[in-house]
Every structure is written in C-alpha cells, then in structure tokens.
Amino acid sequence: MTFEPKIIAFLCNWCSYGAADMAGTSRLQYPPNVRIIRFMCSGRIDPNFVIEAFLRGADGVMMTGCHIGDCHYIDGNYKTVHRYEFLKDYLDTLGIGSERLTLAWCSAAEGAKFAQTVADFTEQIRRLGPSPFKERGQ
Amino acid sequence: MGTEYWGWAGEAHLREHGESGGAVSGLLASVLSSYDEVIVIRKTGTVFEAEVHTLDSPQGIARVQGALHAVSIELSHYLQLGRKTAIVLKPCEARAVIENIKRNHVRREDVLLIGLNCGGTLPPVKTKEYLRSQFGVSPGDIAKEEIAKGNLIFFTTDGQELSRSIDELEEAGYGRRESCRYCDVKIPSMCDIACGNWGTPAEKHITFLEVFTDAGAAALEAAVDGGYVSVSEPGEKLAAVRKKIEGIMVKMAKGWQEKMLGPFMAMEPKERLDAIHAALAPCIGCYACRKACPVCKCGDDCKCFQADPDDQLPISMFHAVRFLHLMESCVGCGQCSDACPMEIPLAHLHQLFAKAYEGRTGYKPGMSCGDIPPLSRGDFPEGY
Numbered sequence: 001m002t003f004e005p006k007i008i009a010f011l012c013n014w015c016s017y018g019a020a021d022m023a024g025t026s027r028l029q030y031p032p033n034v035r036i037i038r039f040m041c042s043g044r045i046d047p048n049f050v051i052e053a054f055l056r057g058a059d060g061v062m063m064t065g066c067h068i069g070d071c072h073y074i075d076g077n078y079k080t081v082h083r084y085e086f087l088k089d090y091l092d093t094l095g096i097g098s099e100r101l102t103l104a105w106c107s108a109a110e111g112a113k114f115a116q117t118v119a120d121f122t123e124q125i126r127r128l129g130p131s132p133f134k135e136r137g138q
Numbered sequence: 139m140g141t142e143y144w145g146w147a148g149e150a151h152l153r154e155h156g157e158s159g160g161a162v163s164g165l166l167a168s169v170l171s172s173y174d175e176v177i178v179i180r181k182t183g184t185v186f187e188a189e190v191h192t193l194d195s196p197q198g199i200a201r202v203q204g205a206l207h208a209v210s211i212e213l214s215h216y217l218q219l220g221r222k223t224a225i226v227l228k229p230c231e232a233r234a235v236i237e238n239i240k241r242n243h244v245r246r247e248d249v250l251l252i253g254l255n256c257g258g259t260l261p262p263v264k265t266k267e268y269l270r271s272q273f274g275v276s277p278g279d280i281a282k283e284e285i286a287k288g289n290l291i292f293f294t295t296d297g298q299e300l301s302r303s304i305d306e307l308e309e310a311g312y313g314r315r316e317s318c319r320y321c322d323v324k325i326p327s328m329c330d331i332a333c334g335n336w337g338t339p340a341e342k343h344i345t346f347l348e349v350f351t352d353a354g355a356a357a358l359e360a361a362v363d364g365g366y367v368s369v370s371e372p373g374e375k376l377a378a379v380r381k382k383i384e385g386i387m388v389k390m391a392k393g394w395q396e397k398m399l400g401p402f403m404a405m406e407p408k409e410r411l412d413a414i415h416a417a418l419a420p421c422i423g424c425y426a427c428r429k430a431c432p433v434c435k436c437g438d439d440c441k442c443f444q445a446d447p448d449d450q451l452p453i454s455m456f457h458a459v460r461f462l463h464l465m466e467s468c469v470g471c472g473q474c475s476d477a478c479p480m481e482i483p484l485a486h487l488h489q490l491f492a493k494a495y496e497g498r499t500g501y502k503p504g505m506s507c508g509d510i511p512p513l514s515r516g517d518f519p520e521g522y
C-alpha cells in the first residue's frame with residue numbers, strides 16, 4: 001500500500017480558515033490529506049494539541065493563522081510563533097523531527113497560498129515517510 | 139559577581155555547633171525579626187534522616203542543619219504564597235524557587251533565599267550499602283559526612299575517618315546522585331546570599347558569603363549590626379581558590395553531561411524515540427514523579443494531570459506533556475528519578491530536553507526571575 005500522509009491542520013477562524021474557504025470557492029485543487037481543525041485564533045493552539053496529534057497518528061501538523069499584525073486579537077499569533085519555535089526543538093529532541101511541523105500565515109484572500117502550502121507540505125511529509133510513532137503499531 | 143565576605147556567628151554556641159563557624163545559623167537568628175519564618179532541615183537521627191523544620195523564633199537554631207549530603211529533600215515545596223520566609227537552599231532548590239516565582243506561585247520580595255554551595259548530594263540507599271560493603275561499618279554509626287577536595291569523607295561516632303575519592307566511587311557506580319554529577323550550578327548566584335566553606339582557611343571555622351542582592355545585603359547588615367554575625371574581607375587568595383573549585387566542579391559536570399546525555403543526543407532521531415519509549419515502558423502511572431517535581435505547581439488543573447499515563451499512546455500524553463513543560467523549567471534536581479518506584483531515569487530524560495533547549499537558545503531555567511519562560515512569551519517575534 002502506498003503511503004498517504006495524514007496531516008492535521010490547525011486553522012484560525014478569521015484568516016486561514018477564510019483562506020481555506022476561498023480555496024474552496026475558487027475551486028482550487030489541493031491534496032485531501034489534510035484534516036482541518038478550526039480555532040478562534042492561532043494563539044489558542046496549545047502545544048499539547050500538536051503533540052497529541054502526533055501521538056494519535058498524524059504524520060505532519062500545520063499551524064496556520066493571520067499574518068503578523070493582522071491577528072484579530074492583536075497579538076495572539078505572536079504567541080503562536082514562540083510556541084512553534086519551542087515545539088520544533090521539542091520534536092527534534094523527542095526524535096519525531098521538526099520537519100513534520102510547519103507554520104504558515106494565510107490571509108482570507110490567500111486561498112491560492114493556502115492550497116499551495118498544503119500541497120507543498122503534503123509533498124514534504126510524503127518524502128519523509130510515515131511518522132516514527134506510526135511504526136509502533138499505532 | 140556579588141560582594142564577598144568571610145563570616146562567622148557572633149554567639150559562641152552557634153560558632154561551635156554550626157557548620158563552618160555558624161554564619162548561616164547567625165544569619166537565620168537575625169532574619170527572624172523581619173521574616174515570619176525560616177525553613178530549614180533538622181537532623182532526626184543519623185546523617186541519612188532529616189525533617190523539614192519551620193522556625194519562628196531563634197530558639198533551637200543551633201540544632202538545624204544547612205544541608206545533609208545524603209538527604210535530598212526539596213525544600214522549595216514548603217514555601218507558601220504570602221508568607222515572608224527565609225529559606226536555606228541548595229542550588230537546584232533555589233532554581234526551583236525562581237521557576238515558581240516566574241509563574242507567580244511565590245513572590246520574590248517575600249522570600250530571602252540563602253543558598254548553599256553544593257558539590258552534589260548522595261543517594262541514601264546506595265551510600266548505606268556502600269558503607270556496609272566497603273568499610274564494614276553500620277550506617278547508624280556515622281556521625282558526620284563531608285565532601286572535601288574530591289573526597290567523600292565519613293566520620294564515625296568512635297572517631298574513625300573513612301575517606302574515598304569521589305571519582306573512584308563514581309566509576310564503581312557509587313558516589314553522588316546521577317543528577318548531581320552533571321549539574322553545572324555549584325554556587326547559587328540566583329539567591330540573595332550564597333554560603334559555603336569553599337575559599338575559607340581550613341583550620342578556622344569560617345563561612346564564605348557572597349551577597350548578590352539588596353535584600354541579601356540588608357539581611358547581612360542587620361545580622362552584623364545585631365551582633366549575630368561577624369564579617370571580614372575574605373583573603374584574596376582564598377577567594378580565588380573558591381572560584382577555582384567552582385570551575386573544576388563545573389568542568390567535571392560538563393564531562394558527565396557528555397558521558398550521560400551525549401550518547402542520547404548522538405542517536406539518530408528514530409533511535410532516540412525508541413530509547414525514550416523503552417525507558418518509559420515500565421511506567422505504572424503512579425504520578426509520583428509529578429508529585430515530587432518542585433517546578434510542576436499547576437495543581438490538579440495541570441494538563442499533564444488530565445492525561446492518563448495508561449492511555450495506550452506510543453508515549454503517554456502524561457509524559458509527553460511533562461517533557462514539554464520541563465523542557466523550559468527542569469532544574470535537574472533529580473527528585474523524579476528518586477521518587478519513581480520503577481526506577482525510570484526520568485531526570486535524565488527531562489534534562490535531555492532541557493539541555494538540548496539550553497544548548498540551542500541559552501535559556502537556562504531557574505537562573506533569573508527576569509527570564510520569561512519561552513512558552514509564556516508573547517513579545518513581538520522578530521523575523522516573522
């Protein structure tokens with residue numbers, strides 16, 4: 001069986017979810033490997049959610065939100081950045097690898113960018129292969 | 139660097155009973171006039187047993203202990219929000235207090251941190267076993283222990299002196315607790331005052347004091363004015379010796395880090411994941427590690443607590459979350475390893491994360507109240 005990456009994407013309600021919507025209404029094609037979970041703000045993405053996604057079998061995780069300065073709660077995405085940086089170190093130390101996590105900003109008008117980001121990230125995970133957690137029989 | 143002094147207790151009986159001239163005891167007797175309480179340990183029997191003791195009057199101060207090498211209590215657990223407390227701490231305990239201050243569990247202005255220089259502590263069970271098998275003495279007959287000049291020295295009640303080089307002991311699997319071997323904070327510079335016998339003339343009973351903060355300076359000044367403590371300028375040569383001892387110890391610690399954490403870090407990521415997984419396999423989910431941890435103070439609401447250690451995930455969420463939280467706060471005290479009934483080397487694993495992060499960013503937990511924990515940062519992110 002060929003490997004199909006399973007990707008969890010955390011989207012903020014205002015920008016990146018809008019971008020995903022935009023990609024849909026513009027009929028842009030992007031890989032169906034991504035499962036979207038919507039948050040009010042990317043600042044709500046608790047690092048635990050990312051870790052739990054991996055533990056429950058995700059091959060990759062995307063954190064997305066509004067561009068810096070555009071967050072609808074002013075500085076929610078500043079926190080996202082610090083958590084993302086921290087999580088990268090965590091994943092590297094744990095042995096999952098920081099390449100399996102990505103951070104992207106997509107405004108509500110950037111449907112094409114969203115589709116492209118998903119496509120690129122899916123490709124990246126496909127190259128990396130299944131998450132090392134998966135091989136443990138999960 | 140702080141201001142350095144030599145100090146000793148003003149009162150003759152403290153000078154005699156206290157370790158190194160009783161400067162710490164004198165200081166404690168003095169601070170009781172401006173603090174609600176003093177938290178220390180008190181020997182209850184042999185050098186392997188002590189209890190946490192809260193003093194609210196100078197009475198009985200001669201009977202308290204700065205620290206015992208074979209009693210690795212974490213005193214920072216006993217601080218209470220809103221009480222003005224002076225507390226005597228090893229560097230790891232002091233670092234734990236700083237981490238608690240960062241997270242508003244303790245207020246900095248409420249506590250006077252009296253730090254003790256520390257070259258490491260001993261695991262009680264192994265040390266007792268060692269005394270029996272190597273020296274043929276019963277642990278109950280030990281009156282005093284000391285770590286000096288790279289040697290571990292025991293004094294028996296009948297006046298014998300038993301000494302072995304620590305290096306030799308550690309090669310044989312005895313010696314200091316593992317987390318102490320690679321701990322690289324020997325002089326607690328995050329405290330108000332750091333005390334110890336490094337850098338003092340051996341024949342005289344004197345404590346070397348290094349004062350780091352205004353609160354520390356005020357406390358020492360009050361103690362001197364009240365006649366509780368006498369101080370003098372330290373001998374320049376010996377002050378340099380103290381720095382040298384610290385340097386040697388830190389270098390040794392770095393060597394141990396290489397030896398104990400290095401192989402883990404050198405592994406392929408996949409291999410490391412397998413190693414962590416294997417190390418955690420014996421976990422019975424008793425939460426003892428979390429209970430013993432001096433920096434994990436979120437109480438029952440903690441996210442690690444909401445996870446079931448037996449959740450059948452590749453690594454339980456409980457441990458995964460603790461790795462995450464401790465990556466930014468582990469002070470390497472080793473209490474988790476000590477508490478684990480299955481002898482999982484938890485302190486090792488947590489230090490693996492904390493040290494990796496420290497190596498990349500320079501963020502070292504428990505060194506300064508001004509450092510913002512990385513997961514609590516909300517400042518403008520440069521470069522995004």
Ligand code: FES
Nearest residue numbers: 012041065066072
């Ligand atoms: S609202 Fe979109 S990142 Fe905060």
